[in-house]
Amino acid sequence: MNAVHLLLAVQLVKAYTGNMGIAERKERQRAELREQILRVARDIVVKEGFPALSMRKLADAVEYAPATLYLHFENREAIAKELCVRGFQDLLATLEPAAQVEDPLERLPKLAEAYVRFGLEHPETYRLIFMEDPKLSTALFGDNPESAGPRSFGVLVQVFVNLLAAGRLEAGTKPEQLAEVLWAGVHGIVSLRLTCTGFPGTPAEELTQVLVTTLVKGLPGLKAGRA
Amino acid sequence: MNAVHLLLAVQLVKAYTGNMGIAERKERQRAELREQILRVARDIVVKEGFPALSMRKLADAVEYAPATLYLHFENREAIAKELCVRGFQDLLATLEPAAQVEDPLERLPKLAEAYVRFGLEHPETYRLIFMEDPKLSTALFGDNPESAGPRSFGVLVQVFVNLLAAGRLEAGTKPEQLAEVLWAGVHGIVSLRLTCTGFPGTPAEELTQVLVTTLVKGLPGLKAGRA
DNA sequence: AGTGGTTTGTGAACACCGTTCATGAACGCC
DNA sequence: GGCGTTCATGAACGGTGTTCACAAACCACT
Incomplete structure (x- = not known):
């Protein structure tokens, strides 16, 4: 802050003396x-x-x-923090188009797909944001609610807020909880892919689809009673 | 391997000469x-x-x-690898009691809860296994299928295999996919807690419950048609 | 008991790392 | 041209993982 103030002061002085180029x-x-x-x-x-x-x-x-x-x-971490902030802005930008879809039930899979795609297409950026240093990730959510972190989460929350507002979800359902579950799901898919690279598993895109449809509709054809 | 063979050879020789103490x-x-x-x-x-x-x-x-x-x-990484293997064995041991529950639909939440609990109670161990070095995590799944990694995953798969075998799931459903989704979900919950420590969110136990019930039953009271 | 060979342990070194600080050079103002 | 500020740097400090020649301990054999 000191340096910034100093520069501003210098600028003002220069402007006053008519020489600020x-x-x-x-x-x-x-x-x-x-x-x-x-x-x-x-x-x-x-x-x-x-x-x-x-x-x-x-x-x-x-x-x-x-x-x-x-x-x-200030140090290496400050550079990392700045890269994190910008990386998260990129992630938010990737989510943006999907967030525009009007019907929340159509929006949901698009958001999930966009999120996972970003993680797989920018693995090192994703790792930096979410998997390198807790200090970095924490900083992205701690500060102001207008930063990319909270805003991205807000995009997820909005899906369930819309569903709830339209009376399509049981009253009393907490949109933030569902958003968190969704976030955990897509983050889990991405981060498992990035770390356990040897694990076979189904393609991430297909898995994302299964995640979303299961979250929405539950286990396919489930019979609850004992067999 | 060389050292081991040498030691074995020495032991054999000693045994032959009647002096192996x-x-x-x-x-x-x-x-x-x-x-x-x-x-x-x-x-x-x-x-x-x-x-x-x-x-x-x-x-x-x-x-x-x-x-x-x-x-x-051999080096620092070799120590880390050994710690990973043992940590994963601990994780598997934590899952074991839950895995004994007979009814798969009762077993599922118990497994999820045990998994998340392990992650939160042993954060550094969990970080080491899943979030430090891709090389470490990858190694846990690459080798033989009897190691703790594949076996733990197998425990999750078994839930859906049992459901399917009992005719309680739609035929054609792939148990491995559902297990992977479940795994991504619980891993997502744990790893987000461990990295984004500042994020408020609901308690992990409650969130785990929401994850499981949503995966099983779908979104609560969902009306699919447009509002 | 002494000797030779193997095993076990180590100090010193190498090549890195992040970070700091006194020194020097460049620049703009008077 | 001289002066003060800003910018840039070389050298150093304490740390890291790792290697290797060397020494000490140990055991077996004569």
């Missing part, structure tokens, strides 16, 4: 380098996984000394 | 030290998490030089 350029360059660092870091993570992202390798890739990175980020 | 003691001591290393390693992992398990700290704790550890394990 240089300060603007400097801040722009600073922001550009920060962005470049994040771009390269993302590339490394996507290609080799988060554990392979070392400050020295990253510094080499952006052609600066390792110490320079610390002028733009 | 010493070789026995040596092997026993060797196995004891190996076991002690694993015990201490487990303690560290359970208390401080797998990332905190360093070879030097472990060597200090067992009062040997770091290099000595490499006489008993």
Whole structure:
């Protein structure tokens, strides 16, 4: 915060003296380098996984000394956090089209499919967000409710809110609980695929479909009584 | 394998010469030290998490030089793998009582509850098995089908096999798929709890119940038609 | 009892890692 | 041109996993 305030103060002074072009350029360059660092870091993570992202390798890739990175980020974790935030925004963006579907019962499978697809298409990003460091994942939900984390969860909740509002669900049903169950299901499918790569199992897309239809309709043709 | 063969050869020779007490003691001591290393390693992992398990700290704790550890394990990962195997055996043991329940529809919630309980009661063990290194998790399922990994999954499959055999499920239903969905669900619940610690949500036990009843009966009071 | 060979243990080193800090260079302002 | 701020860095610190030459302990055999 100190640095930001200082920069703002400098800008204001420059504006007052009628000479702010240089300060603007400097801040722009600073922001550009920060962005470049994040771009390269993302590339490394996507290609080799988060554990392979070392400050020295990253510094080499952006052609600066390792110490320079610390002028733009507090530490390695701060870089990871930023990548997490952006990764989660990508996930939310992937969910967005499916979230537009009007009928909640049609929306549900589309959302699940989109979620799982994102996880499988961006495994290292997904791992970074949900499976690397609890500190990273926790941070994505702890802060303001307008960030991608809570908003994504909200998209899931909305499905059941809509169903409930339309009188299509039993009164008293808690939409958040069902959303959490759904989330656990799709997250489970993705994360098991990403970790137990050797496990045979059915294709993730098919499994997602089975998950959704079972959650909606229950076990196929179930006879409750004893056999 | 070489070392083992050598030891066997030595034992045989000793037996032939009528003097195998010493070789026995040596092997026993060797196995004891190996076991002690694993015990201490487990303690560290359970208390401080797998990332905190360093070879030097472990060597200090067992009062040997770091290099000595490499006489008993190929590397750090080999220790982790062994801890994984044993952790999974514990998980299977936790599932065992629930697996004994005769009625599959009663068994299902018990299994789910036991699974989730294990994950929450042994978070670092669960993390080690399923969330640290893909190589570790993969190894647990890749090898022989009698290991704890496939056997645990088999316990889940059995629920649906029994239902199907009793004619209580629609013919053509694939038990493995349903088991996988169930597994994804409970794993999702546990792993989200362990990573997104900040997320509020309903208690895991309640959520597990909702998951199971929804999977069995479908969405409560669902009206399929448009509102 | 002494000797030789095997097993067991280790200190030191290598190549990394994240991070810090004093030093130096570049830059914009006066 | 001189000065103060900003930017960049080399070198260092303490940590990591791992290897390897070397030493010590041990057991078997003469």
